[in-house]
Amino acid sequence: MAMTMNGEVQLAASREAVWAKLNDPEVLKACIPGCEELEKTEDNGFRATAKMKVGPVSARFKGKVMLSDLDPPNGYKISGEGEGGVAGFAKGGATVALTEKDGGTLLSYNVEAQIGGKLAQLGQRLINGAAKKLADEFFTNFGKAVQG
Numbered sequence: 001m002a003m004t005m006n007g008e009v010q011l012a013a014s015r016e017a018v019w020a021k022l023n024d025p026e027v028l029k030a031c032i033p034g035c036e037e038l039e040k041t042e043d044n045g046f047r048a049t050a051k052m053k054v055g056p057v058s059a060r061f062k063g064k065v066m067l068s069d070l071d072p073p074n075g076y077k078i079s080g081e082g083e084g085g086v087a088g089f090a091k092g093g094a095t096v097a098l099t100e101k102d103g104g105t106l107l108s109y110n111v112e113a114q115i116g117g118k119l120a121q122l123g124q125r126l127i128n129g130a131a132k133k134l135a136d137e138f139f140t141n142f143g144k145a146v147q148g
Contacts, residue, residue, distance in 0.1 A: 001039060001114070001115050001116070001119040001124065001127065002112070002113070002133045003027050003092075003110045003111075003112070003113045003114075003124075003127060003128060003131060004110075004111060004112050004113075005078055005113075005128070005131055005135065006108070006109060006110040006111065007108070007109055007135065007139075008106055008107065008108045008109075009048075009084075009106070009107045009139045009142075010102065010104055010105075010106055010107075011106075011107055011146050011147075012103075012104045012143075012146070012147050013104060013105055013141075013142055013146040013147060014066065014100075014104075014105065015074070015100055015105045016073045016097055017071040017105075017146060018073070018105045018107060018146055019098060019123055020071035021045050021142070022096065023077050024039050024054060024075075025040050025046060026040060027142075027145050028046070030056065030131075030141065030145065031052050031138050031141035031145055032039065032141075033050075033052075033137045033141075033143045034050045034051040034052050034087060035048060035049075035114070035132050036049045036050060036051060036060075036070050036131045037049040038124055039147075041064070044067045044068070044070070044113055045055060045065055045066040045067060046059075046062050046063055046064065047062075047063075047065075048062070048064070048065060048080075048082070049061070049063075051083070052134075053081045053086070054119060054122060054126065054128070054130040054147075055119050055126050056120050056122075057082075057088075057122060058072045058121055059084035059085060059086075059087030059088075059119075060084065061082035061083065061084040061087075061090065062082060062083055062084075062087075062101050063080055063081050063082025063083060063090075064080055064081065065078060065079070065080035066078070066079050066080065069095075069120055070137070073098060074096050074097065074099075075095065075096045075097040075137050076095075076096055076099055077093060077094070077095050077096075077142055078093060078096060079091075079092065079093035079094075080093070081090070082115070083147065084119070086117065086118060087118050087119055088116050088117020088119040088120060089115065089116050089117055090113060090114070090115045090119070091113065092111060092113025092114055093111070093112060093113075094110060094111040094112070095108050095109070095110045096108070096109050097109075098144065099133050109135075111131075111135075113131075115127065
């Protein structure tokens with residue numbers, strides 16, 4: 001099942017500060033809902049473990065994330081895949097762009113993902129709702145981390 005999502009978040013910090021936090025594994029680990037492990041790999045990427053619950057399906061996803069098209073402090077492309085055992089899999093990517101706006105930084109994101117397994121059987125509405133909730137939670141946490 002395919003899924004797309006996009007959005008914008010206004011952050012009260014400079015582009016350089018936002019860029020630094022977007023590339024800091026400790027900050028990301030604290031901001032990603034359900035993240036249990038996040039470590040930088042030597043190849044512009046991260047290894048991660050996160051526990052997720054979507055509707056009746058609960059799973060621990062293990063996966064890897066790669067950063068590409070790095071353009072500091074303007075943005076990058078992030079792509080990854082995760083395996084959640086019988087719950088299924090998720091893979092996809094996002095472009096992240098940072099622009100100066102109103103004395104702070106506007107972060108724009110555009111996500112495309114594929115999911116399969118039991119998760120995909122839950123249906124588009126439930127999956128989209130859960131994805132939006134996770135994104136909102138991440139950006140609320142990230143906004144707090146960036147501000148201090």
